[in-house]
Amino acid sequence: MSVPYRTSSPFGPPRRTGRKDTALFALSVAVATLFLLGPPGWGVATARAIRGTVLVPFLWLQGEGERARTLRSRFEAVEAQRDSAAWAAQALPALRAENDRLRALLGLTAKVPVRYHPAEVLRQAQVTDGRTLVIDAGTASGVRAFDPVVSPEGLVGVVLSAERGTAVVMTWAHPEFRVSAFTEFGGVLGVVAAAEDESGESQMLELRGVAYRDTVAVGTLVLTSGLGGVYPRGVPIGRVVEVAREQRGWERVYRVRPEANLGAVAHVLVLSGAEGTDLQAAYAAEAAAGEEP
Amino acid sequence: MSARGGGGARPALVLVILLGLQFYVRPRLGLAHGAPDFVAIAVLLFALRARPGSAAVAGLAAGLLTDALTPARFGAGALAHTVVGYLGAWGRAVFFADNLLVTAGFFAVGTWVRNLLVLLASGTPASQMWMEAGVWSTVQALSTAVAGTVLAVLLRGWLDLRIRE
Numbered sequence: 001m002s003v004p005y006r007t008s009s010p011f012g013p014p015r016r017t018g019r020k021d022t023a024l025f026a027l028s029v030a031v032a033t034l035f036l037l038g039p040p041g042w043g044v045a046t047a048r049a050i051r052g053t054v055l056v057p058f059l060w061l062q063g064e065g066e067r068a069r070t071l072r073s074r075f076e077a078v079e080a081q082r083d084s085a086a087w088a089a090q091a092l093p094a095l096r097a098e099n100d101r102l103r104a105l106l107g108l109t110a111k112v113p114v115r116y117h118p119a120e121v122l123r124q125a126q127v128t129d130g131r132t133l134v135i136d137a138g139t140a141s142g143v144r145a146f147d148p149v150v151s152p153e154g155l156v157g158v159v160l161s162a163e164r165g166t167a168v169v170m171t172w173a174h175p176e177f178r179v180s181a182f183t184e185f186g187g188v189l190g191v192v193a194a195a196e197d198e199s200g201e202s203q204m205l206e207l208r209g210v211a212y213r214d215t216v217a218v219g220t221l222v223l224t225s226g227l228g229g230v231y232p233r234g235v236p237i238g239r240v241v242e243v244a245r246e247q248r249g250w251e252r253v254y255r256v257r258p259e260a261n262l263g264a265v266a267h268v269l270v271l272s273g274a275e276g277t278d279l280q281a282a283y284a285a286e287a288a289a290g291e292e293p
Numbered sequence: 294m295s296a297r298g299g300g301g302a303r304p305a306l307v308l309v310i311l312l313g314l315q316f317y318v319r320p321r322l323g324l325a326h327g328a329p330d331f332v333a334i335a336v337l338l339f340a341l342r343a344r345p346g347s348a349a350v351a352g353l354a355a356g357l358l359t360d361a362l363t364p365a366r367f368g369a370g371a372l373a374h375t376v377v378g379y380l381g382a383w384g385r386a387v388f389f390a391d392n393l394l395v396t397a398g399f400f401a402v403g404t405w406v407r408n409l410l411v412l413l414a415s416g417t418p419a420s421q422m423w424m425e426a427g428v429w430s431t432v433q434a435l436s437t438a439v440a441g442t443v444l445a446v447l448l449r450g451w452l453d454l455r456i457r458e
Contacts, residue, residue, distance in 0.1 A: 054358065126363035
């Protein structure tokens with residue numbers, strides 16, 4: 001390709017391709033390769049700079065679009081609920097008193113008070129969308145790096161980096177994702193990381209580091225343990241589906257089906273100052289009530 | 294884009310329109326990974342009328358934009374868009390006829406190859422490759438081909454493209 005040639009193009013006038021084109025191509029490939037193979041910090045810093053400058057108006061546009069879509073879909077629901085709400089408002093004092101009595105009777109635990117920031121997921125076109133998610137809440141809303149991100153179903157991931165109006169979330173599907181976990185009731189400890197489904201049809205997780213003597217039943221819920229100082233305790237991660245592999249009588253690795261579906265998640269909560277708190281009761285109460293936390 | 298076809302203003306306007314479609318319209322189509330990728334269309338439209346070297350640089354810029362939004366492996370998108378931009382401009386100058394179906398194929402193949410390169414460069418596990426490359430990338434390539442061809446026909450006057458229907 002270094003030898004210049006001349007050809008006619010149906011899309012435009014004749015053009016030449018030569019050393020200059022080859023040099024530009026080689027330079028572009030070199031820059032891309034440098035980012036690809038260089039220290040991860042370069043990519044993170046460059047991505048942050050691009051999101052904080054060039055992409056600001058377009059991310060704002062996408063956020064407005066998402067909000068408009070959400071508002072429109074909610075409008076009909078709000079209309080439908082309006083009459084019911086008006087009716088319910090008439091009986092509100094009685095309902096509140098009844099609610100208090102039932103809460104006292106059932107001993108429902110109040111939700112753990114944790115500050116959170118609601119955010120919408122801004123979907124991207126890249127095929128790797130899902131390993132990281134862009135959300136429309138940033139430092140202006142109080143979102144910081146390493147804040148846990150949850151959905152009503154369970155753990156989504158952790159904030160990788162935050163700009164003024166947006167943030168990037170590393171999800172559980174990311175190859176570098178790790179979270180300390182324990183099993184419901186049994187208290188078996190381990191580390192959850194992304195795995196692959198053998199069929200490739202869906203992404204799965206793995207519960208690693210489980211001692212060989214411990215056995216975890218299929219269907220057992222796996223929760224965050226709170227160890228490590230990033231995630232709160234008690235957020236559902238997924239359910240054990242099978243033993244993935246055993247390592248020489250030393251360790252057993254379990255395959256876990258995630259609770260939060262990254263393909264469907266549209267709204268998330270970014271938790272702030274959640275270290276050391278326990279959300280297990282909140283999730284359990286919501287699960288029992290069939291509501292969203 | 295080059296100075297042909299109304300100077301730099303029209304191509305720049307087309308670029309802004311495509312980015313608007315990417316960020317405002319695309320998320321509302323509700324097709325997830327199957328929705329057309331207007332950034333890929335922008336790179337391939339540029340490749341239709343620019344020199345291979347310029348198309349490679351444009352691909353690099355577009356790739357850095359996409360990598361900034363999905364930094365699963367920063368640089369993967371930049372590398373993929375660079376290669377597709379260069380090969381698109383080079384291959385078009387040598388092989389392509391001014392046919393509508395060939396133009397659609399150009400968008401489809403370009404998008405599919407771009408996705409394959411992103412998957413390879415970002416270290417996607419082999420077990421997920423067939424699903425991502427075989428299903429989702431193919432669906433996106435087809436939808437991008439349709440959208441790209443429609444846009445190429447609509448904007449051919451602005452961009453100096455010769456496409457016979």
